[in-house]
Amino acid sequence: MTDTAKQGSGPPAPPAATIKSYRQRYETYSRIPATGRDRGDILREMTEMRDLEEARWGRGFASGSVYHGEREHIDFLNKVYAINSQSNPLHTDLWPSAVKFESEVVAMTAEMLGAGLSGARPGTPDEICGVVSSGGTESILLAMKTYRDYARDKKGITRPQMVVPSTAHAAFEKAAQYFGIEIVHVPVGGDFRADVAATAAAITEDTIVLAGSAPPFPHGIIDPIEELSELARARGIGFHTDACLGGFLLPWAEKLGYPVPPFDFRLPGVTSISADTHKYGYAAKGTSAVLYRGHELRHYQYFASTDWPGGFYCSPSFAGSRPGALVAECWAAMVAIGEEGYLENARRILETAAAIKRGIAAIPGLEVMGDPLFVIAFRSSEVDIYGVLDAMTEKEWSLNGLYKPPCVHLCTTLTHTQPGVAERFLADLRDAVAWVRENPGAEGRMAPLYGMANTIPDRGVISDTLKRYMDGWYRLA
Ligand SMILES: Cc1ncc(COP(=O)(O)O)c(C=O)c1O
Structure with a gap:
């Protein structure tokens, strides 16, 4: 399956991000540049990347990953970081x-x-x-x-x-x-x-x-x-x-x-x-x-x-x-949110998770695993659940594929409590299940990977594959 090939019922899928998606767009550095770059230019480039990435998690497409995500909170944490950026708890006398x-x-x-x-x-x-x-x-x-x-x-x-x-x-x-x-x-x-x-x-x-x-x-x-x-x-x-x-x-x-x-x-x-x-x-x-x-x-x-x-x-x-700044941010988050804020956030997350859980259970072919509070895993005895995961990825979702038994989960965060996110998740999931039902055995990404892993008794082979995958993170060309 290519990034754009798999389009079932539901809206056409945007291209899935790849881990090297900036290769063509920005200069790649394999050595320290001879003369320093303009700081404003660096900030502009980073802001572009931030905006591109935030477009996905900020609209609630990620499982877990970003647990708060609201702009005012992020801006506050960034200010706290800026104030404390030089702090190092190793030097207790200085900080x-x-x-x-x-x-x-x-x-x-x-x-x-x-x-x-x-x-x-x-x-x-x-x-x-x-x-x-x-x-x-x-x-x-x-x-x-x-x-x-x-x-x-x-x-x-x-x-x-x-x-x-x-x-x-x-x-x-x-x-x-x-x-x-x-x-x-x-x-x-x-x-x-x-x-x-x-x-x-x-x-x-x-x-x-x-x-x-x-x-x-x-x-x-x-x-x-x-x-x-x-x-x-x-x-x-x-x-x-x-x-x-x-x-x-x-x-x-x-x-x-x-x-x-x-x-x-x-x-x-x-x-x-x-x-x-x-x-x-x-x-x-x-x-x-x-x-x-x-x-x-x-x-x-x-x-x-x-x-x-x-x-x-x-x-x-x-x-x-x-990084003392991270400890400062942590302290500032706890003190700024307070019990009242934590309670309210928990209420929003748990209510959204309950609605998502009910919605998944109502999709023919899917089964919610156990009775979870906010991490909702689901599986299927009717369709390939990794096919469903792949179809959801095509629809921008970044869900977690799980193993033994094969299933998928969504870890509910504040990003999912935004209006319309839970509804969009359930609509996309319904479409994804329908697509896999209509296209059994379609080529995917995770389905063949986990399928293959199940047939290889030597876990060393799989471990080596994962290590080579990590090598790829550090490859520039
Ligand atoms: C139950 C549990 N323990 C440990 C961890 C590891 O946390 P971290 O990714 O911050 O190292 C996670 C991460 O999701 C988790 O869910």
């Missing part, structure tokens, strides 16, 4: 503002996630504490490294193992690879939630941590965190709630009366949580919070060097120097 912002982002996030009801007294070493990282993946990596080092030191575990549901984010697998931790994936149940009994059966003497998600990325159904964390508590091991996606939405959903199972520090077995400020916290990209029950665990995350010729050196997360 005490960064220390203030980071400690308050941690405190506000902890309070939102049940610190006050956790039984841990603020100001004591048992308090809920944490740091700001660069994103969800870093928060998860940090937490897993922390549990590895804690278990090695306290329990002498040298062949550490983490037990996570199969739907846990790929960041857990990345942590396993990076830090030499064995990852045990436990298949989720028919309801797409973690299987508590199977998790219990998978625990060994080398298990350092269990995890669950609130909610997991693929199907958006919150894991039974209470049962899982009790399992961990009973065995004296850590429990991490991955609330990267839901951490800044579920607390407000609960206040609005939606059915939100417990997932935060109110549960005594939850020893750490990742919650992404750069998702439903509405901060600019590049921040997340990783929180721990007690200073002792957090100490296992920290790095301190005592004998370096560069002097005593310490840093709380993977980075050395860090």
